[in-house]
Amino acid sequence: MSGEGEIEVVGGETYPIKPGTLYILDKHDEHYLRAYKNKEMTMACVFNPPITGAEVHDENGVYPLVD
Template sequence: MIVRSLEDVVGTERDVAGPGWKSRRLLLASDGLGFSMTDTIIEKDAVLELEYIHHLEACYCIQGRGQIRRFDEEKWYSLERFTLYALDQNDRHLVQALDADLRLICVFNPPLTGREVHRKDGSYAPVET
């Protein structure tokens, strides 16, 4: 059994940040569950262009308001508390926090190893086997 609080993660090597975001990695590949889970903040007014070409991701909004759209489409989808989005086709996408920070619980498959940061193309590096 794994029991870990957000307080256990903040300020450790599992607490990772980049321009416009921070990710507190609650579960990682080393935890052996086959997926990872993060508590992620997208900062107010940040617009992130991302494409996880090596990972599938699902995010559940628990705080704030934002929007998301596929990179190649014009339609924005609203993100608010208790809304999920899943990038089931490694979708290149834009995600934006609107009035305040946007807080998401994110699950990745394959799991993150821990120190990933977004590369120039918005992706994480492939998982080494």
């Protein structure tokens, strides 16, 4: 992972993201990830339960449950 940026949890706080940072969201927390201006950011995202890759955000910005 590389670069620097921030995560903003909607209705809450903003936290810096840099190499070595781990952030965990709960209950489908609405959030925004942003690279800092003139910076690139590369990261990995893990979903549990896993997603299939065919999901599309609905009007509320969430993925539907997969049976």
